[in-house]
Amino acid sequence: MDTSVNVLCIGAGYVGGPTMAVIADRCRHARVTVVDVNEARIAAWNSDALPIFEPGLDDVVRRARGRNLFFSTDIEAGIRDADIIFVSVNALTKTFEEGAGRAADLQYWEKTARQILAHSTRGKIVVEKSTLPVRTAEAMERILNSGERGLRFEVVSNPEFLAEGTAIKDLERPDRVLVGSHETPAGANARRAVTDLYATWVPRDRIIESNLWSAELSKLTANAFLAQRISSINSISALCEVTEADVDEVAYAIGTDSRIGPRFLKASVGFGGSCFRKDILNLVYISESYGLDEVARYWESVVRMNDWQEARFVRRMLASMFNTVAGKRIALFGFAFKADTGDTRESPALAVTRQLLDEHAHVVITDPQALANARIDTARLEGAIEYEPDPYAAAKGAHAIAVLTEWEVYRTLDYARLLAAMERPAFVFDGRNILDHRRLFEMGFSVYAVGKRPLKHV
Numbered sequence: 118m119d120t121s122v123n124v125l126c127i128g129a130g131y132v133g134g135p136t137m138a139v140i141a142d143r144c145r146h147a148r149v150t151v152v153d154v155n156e157a158r159i160a161a162w163n164s165d166a167l168p169i170f171e172p173g174l175d176d177v178v179r180r181a182r183g184r185n186l187f188f189s190t191d192i193e194a195g196i197r198d199a200d201i202i203f204v205s206v207n208a209l210t211k212t213f214e215e216g217a218g219r220a221a222d223l224q225y226w227e228k229t230a231r232q233i234l235a236h237s238t239r240g241k242i243v244v245e246k247s248t249l250p251v252r253t254a255e256a257m258e259r260i261l262n263s264g265e266r267g268l269r270f271e272v273v274s275n276p277e278f279l280a281e282g283t284a285i286k287d288l289e290r291p292d293r294v295l296v297g298s299h300e301t302p303a304g305a306n307a308r309r310a311v312t313d314l315y316a317t318w319v320p321r322d323r324i325i326e327s328n329l330w331s332a333e334l335s336k337l338t339a340n341a342f343l344a345q346r347i348s349s350i351n352s353i354s355a356l357c358e359v360t361e362a363d364v365d366e367v368a369y370a371i372g373t374d375s376r377i378g379p380r381f382l383k384a385s386v387g388f389g390g391s392c393f394r395k396d397i398l399n400l401v402y403i404s405e406s407y408g409l410d411e412v413a414r415y416w417e418s419v420v421r422m423n424d425w426q427e428a429r430f431v432r433r434m435l436a437s438m439f440n441t442v443a444g445k446r447i448a449l450f451g452f453a454f455k456a457d458t459g460d461t462r463e464s465p466a467l468a469v470t471r472q473l474l475d476e477h478a479h480v481v482i483t484d485p486q487a488l489a490n491a492r493i494d495t496a497r498l499e500g501a502i503e504y505e506p507d508p509y510a511a512a513k514g515a516h517a518i519a520v521l522t523e524w525e526v527y528r529t530l531d532y533a534r535l536l537a538a539m540e541r542p543a544f545v546f547d548g549r550n551i552l553d554h555r556r557l558f559e560m561g562f563s564v565y566a567v568g569k570r571p572l573k574h575v
């Protein structure tokens with residue numbers, strides 16, 4: 118094993134930060150530096166208030182920071198010293214011209230590749246960590262190997278499979294680590310250098326090696342399959358609401374078939390997060406660009422179903438609240454795209470907020486971790502919005518509570534106390550199916566859960 122390897126990560130975000138912290142924690146022989154253009158973010162990584170909320174992250178950072186884990190804004194020096202460079206800058210969906218709304222916006226990637234080339238004095242291994250469209254490595258490589266000094270760079274794809282909220286666990290005990298490279302001697306060497314890092318703590322049989330394109334495509338496909346399961350069960354939830362079926366019972370019954378399996382079958386107000394939508398739309402775009410329109414339409418429907426599910430949730434609120442929410446105070450419990458994160462990217466809560474404001478509702482948002490992001494996301498929306506850290510204060514005088522994130526704290530609130538402070542009739546819309554619906558109904562709430570017959574008093 119190499120006793121001193123310099124690892125650099127460009128991009129100190131939700132992926133780069135936790136991944137490098139775990140690599141440093143587990144690989145004492147590696148010196149790990151994380152750089153970012155965002156000075157405030159780097160300052161936060163060097164402080165006691167880390168820039169992202171992730172269970173277990175504080176401990177890992179505390180153990181490794183200053184020992185073999187460093188956060189810095191000096192990108193040039195970082196590049197110069199590095200043997201292996203992970204690139205984890207954000208690849209957003211393009212918002213303009215060709216491919217707008219679907220293709221990935223690769224300008225940061227290209228900029229980063231040029232930066233690496235400009236500041237390198239020897240060849241290096243460059244690892245794609247961000248999710249990118251298939252064949253991005255090829256473009257990267259062309260830029261990296263275009264220099265006049267004859268430096269050789271080897272590009273490796275090592276897609277990230279961590280989920281937010283469980284990032285540390287996913288990194289410490291991954292189902293698998295995937296490393297793709299060219300099938301040349303230089304490619305194989307680069308692949309080995311990256312797998313050796315992980316092999317410090319991940320069993321070898323969980324490290325999958327493949328060619329570069331398979332690794333890239335596997336990441337998009339994994340996310341597309343996960344999202345597809347949610348859209349599938351959400352489509353069935355609509356059917357359950359109009360029949361006597363209960364979506365949790367259906368999910369349980371099908372999930373016990375070992376070929377189907379129980380996970381990712383939780384019906385909800387919709388999936389969010391920075392990856393699912395973007396990755397599927399990338400898949401759609403790539404398929405179209407190869408003339409595979411049927412493939413494109415197939416995967417696109419997963420996203421369409423999700424948009425429909427979010428809209429349907431609000432339509433159901435409207436219909437049950439006598440076809441108007443104008444002027445009514447509505448408490449949104451949760452704004453994060455899932456529990457245990459402060460991240461709100463693509464959160465269904467944003468779509469719900471937007472549609473409620475269009476209906477002139479008075480929206481009060483509460484969330485234990487995501488209020489700051491909620492404020493930023495909704496800053497440009499017009500209408501009555503409040504942000505309230507205390508769920509009891511949020512529900513005071515409200516006509517309805519809508520649970521949009523499955524935070525554990527919402528299960529254990531004193532609902533009798535909430536009800537006492539609300540307008541009547543009082544409604545609960547459980548967009549995550551986490552509450553005890555029968556008990557709430559008996560208490561006096563009219564309860565609407567996803568994929569279930571309503572329990573209503575009015």
Ligand code: UDX
Pocket residue numbers: 127128129130131132133152153154155158205206207208225228229246247248249391392395
């Ligand atoms: C990750 C993956 O990289 C991305 O492909 C996936 O779609 C979402 O998850 P994430 O870590 O969540 O991205 O993104 P973010 O938290 O936005 O972090 C990216 C960081 O890169 C930011 O801190 C940004 O300042 C930094 N950056 C961006 C640079 O340092 N240089 C750049 O040129 C661009």
Ligand code: UDX
Pocket residue numbers: 277278279280281282340343347380381382383384385386387388389390391392393454455456
């Ligand atoms: C996802 C992938 O799981 C991860 O492997 C990849 O690296 C990045 O994208 P993440 O977006 O962090 O991770 O969260 P995930 O747990 O996958 O949840 C995504 C969304 O689906 C959330 O909004 C979640 O609430 C929703 N979801 C998940 C459901 O609605 N039902 C489910 O059964 C599971």
